Amino acid sequence: MDRHPDRQRVRGRKHCADRPAGGASRRRPEKGRRVRIWAPKATTLDLLVGGTDWTEGQPMERIPLTRDGDEWDVPELPHGTAYGFSIDGGPLRPDPVSAEQPWGVHGPSRVFDTSTLAWTDHGYEGVDARGAVLYEMHVGTFTPDGTFHAAIEHLDHLVELGVDIIELLPIAPFPGDRGWGYDGVSWTAVHDVYGGPAGLAEFVNACHARELGVCLDVVYNHLGPDGNYLAEFGPYFTDKHDTPWGSAINVDDDGSEGVREHILASARRWFTDFHIDALRLDAVHAIIDDSPIHILAELANQTQALAGELGRPLRLIAESDLNDPAVITPVDEGGWGMDMQWADDVHHALHSYFTGETHGYYADFDDEGALEKVYRGAFYHDGTHSTFRGSSWGHEVPASIDGHAFVVYDQNHDQVGNRAVGDRPHLTEVESLSSLALVLLSPFTPMIFQGQEWNSTSPFAFFTDHNDELGPLVSQGRLNEFATHGWEDIYGEDFHVPDPQALETFTGSKLDWAEKAENGPVLEFVKHLIQIRKGEPSFASPDRAATRLESLGERQLVLHRHSSRLVINLSDEAVSVPAGELLLTYGDVSSDITVGPGSLAVIR
Template structure:
């Protein structure tokens, strides 16, 4: 399918189409509302660019392929050339699914979508339902997290470009795996962002941590909104992507009558009906407000689900004992109980870290599967000073406990690549900015970010923050696929497989019913300072998840209305037979162990 170039550039007096292979300039014709159009049909593989008012070449903001990088010309990509084999694919509902988050560049030593395909069988064996790719939109340089992309329609060429993404999705579908794409609409990166030259893509009416906000409610915003919505629809239609994780939607400032996410939700729902398969939208939001999940007919944003950071914080702070930064209000078992049943810990109460009341309560009738939870993800690992994973600070028993609390919670669990075997490789913040000034600014900014967060106390001494621009920082973050074969890692990996299987085999453990979820707490009276010690009994309907976070053996009574048996055991727990039909169950737990009863 040939491309007939079009460009929305209301700031330009005239626009030329540039074809580097042919040379010369072909004027575009002015159309309505600031659009410029060409009657030239460009075949697949043709390089092209635009020139505004005789200026330097600029790539197409809707370019699918940027093989020369974000500053070079676009290349026409015919989406219909790929020989899809997923005609029978019926999709996956992300609610209640097991999601696996991976970064293409560090998931495998090859660092490409093609090499990632070679590891999909591992995810199938683990029991994963949805593979979530960190952003693949094109950005400057070779290595980066992807959140500084500047071309949201293009696939980063070092990952393999657009054809490689189609092949990845097709291979995933062939193995029964859905694909979720992490997309960033709240800002663009600093290098290769030419949108400000074209039209009012940004506005000073709102601000974000990255500068002026994307223009969603000012003059010309209808075209900016169309640019955002069209990109998502295109990934779903032409690349067969199943779901989208929408980055930091609280930074999508929109005072218009209909929020852009409501518009996106309605349009995605229409496309899902047309395609005959579910399409999911999962918002990352710092607002602690279920407006994200509300019906678009009632003023909500219509998201399928949203991330719930408070659940992570409650688990992490309890198990590790960390209280610095935003963990200050977390760490007690009572807070964990709140998170596991009410989702938001800050639901209108004071957030000490923010210095103000925060959030709203989650209504009881909202299913737990609408919330995505985790004990690690790219932010919670990568934004630590050393990019250290929980496995660097916790023993295997504590890692097993965290996994059970997440995977057998009433929520939708997300795993971060490598956590399933307790990967020891860090996942650090890495960049590859070619511009010396930008590289220096990122390096200095990273050092400032960690100057006052108590990291020296946490790590037990002065902290040397890895240089984001050092190639060694990136190299250290690549997963070591030899680790899963080693005994202690293999033991944890098998535990993850067992927990995922239990979600499917035991209805109570896979349920999203928060009203049938509760937490009993049995603290050790003689526990020393440090991370909390004791036994937690998580009630999931008629099932029980019992974790001993103490360093000594412990016996605990497990209340139940019916006979239970051990269906999973990490550490060697023993269930004593009741002395009489009316006697409570007594579970003997070794130190740092987990037992699941159903």
């Protein structure tokens, strides 16, 4: 979730549609062409068509379209055709359901025929995200080249590590060449710099050949301010609700039928046309829906039915700060039906325990019982008072919801990138491994952030590539955001906030793969942790009731998972625990299970 506070507000006016309409075509397009376009705001609509080698400034052919209610008929367009739309005689606008934007978010769209893709994953039966080992990847910084094709070179590394599913940060087209992707302006296209739709398909094919699943981070709660033209076509936004990004996506106001169908069609497209295994839904608390059926519940029902049709597991993972188990409660029980949700409270408790930081939202986790509580119930705030929010927050998780429904991590793009300088936690090696061991051996679904497996020191800063008008506002907004909040206590008075618009902020965030060889022992230790998680029933279990985190003393922890244990000793004194079979050790651990200072042990 991109929490940048200075995002410009993009507002659309209310519009009352006379009849239900689809944001995407009502029947599935063939040969990559569009059949109809939903544009209820247009009085006239012209199709502008160019050649496959369209370049800026070349005139395009204007074809008036035939209107049918809120939709407009579009003639067949061959694969590779550059095209756009003119609304009421205005300038070219990209297709709202574009498949490809090779000339950027302001340029024309290009027809992409997905039947031209050479799929080789016919024997692939899918990977279930629940309980899997997830790996969060930003395509642009994962390799020096920053493309899908370049990332394929490192897939065998992830297989050897034990990763099950790669979770890609948003890949929708966004302004410029570099960014996190949360300023995307399309729900159906793929950022061209990464390799476009063909590059995504090549990447998914390569992953599935290795039995690796792929999860896409999709952003249905807002669109970026630069290159977002949807409001000109239809009532995509509403002032009925307000969000951190301005007016809300219209899923429950007049004319919302087409917007809802656009979202549902986008999800279907990723699952069917690109063989995606799971979708991570950004900040679902900002998708405000007072309809009788919440859009997420409708999406859950659609996805469940589609999984049956395709014969492989399809999962929906929500990011939500509501601490409300209704998000992952089945639709027929009154919930939104998400399969899983991120559990930020687990991260916050781990981070506060290992770093000692208590500024901002970490203030609520300055509690010696916080870590134990989140391992018992996933949420720290389960109806308790949140000093950061200034109110009571959250609800208790019912015992019927198992641990695999929660995705946990001690690093991710938000928690690293939204720090003032984008730095990873400043921990010793044993502290880093202890924190990650608590993630990997938990009853939850664990996620590793790129490079964490070898204890990477590469930062992941906030970076953008906005135009000359918006760019300076973003840069200044970033400086203003970190002017307070006690960052001087962490970095010192002279710390420098990287300019998100500067190229070196982006290039400095790329993974340093040379560290992988330098930190070989750390990498091997993490591999063994993952093997234990998968191979030992006690650690593979999602049973929260059989999980207990115990403090033996200051900086001494034991994670009990059924009859197995993870013992962490970060104190200056050795600690002895009941005997058992040693599965993995770090530091000084004797055969009688005496764990020395700065050591840890996994015991059966």
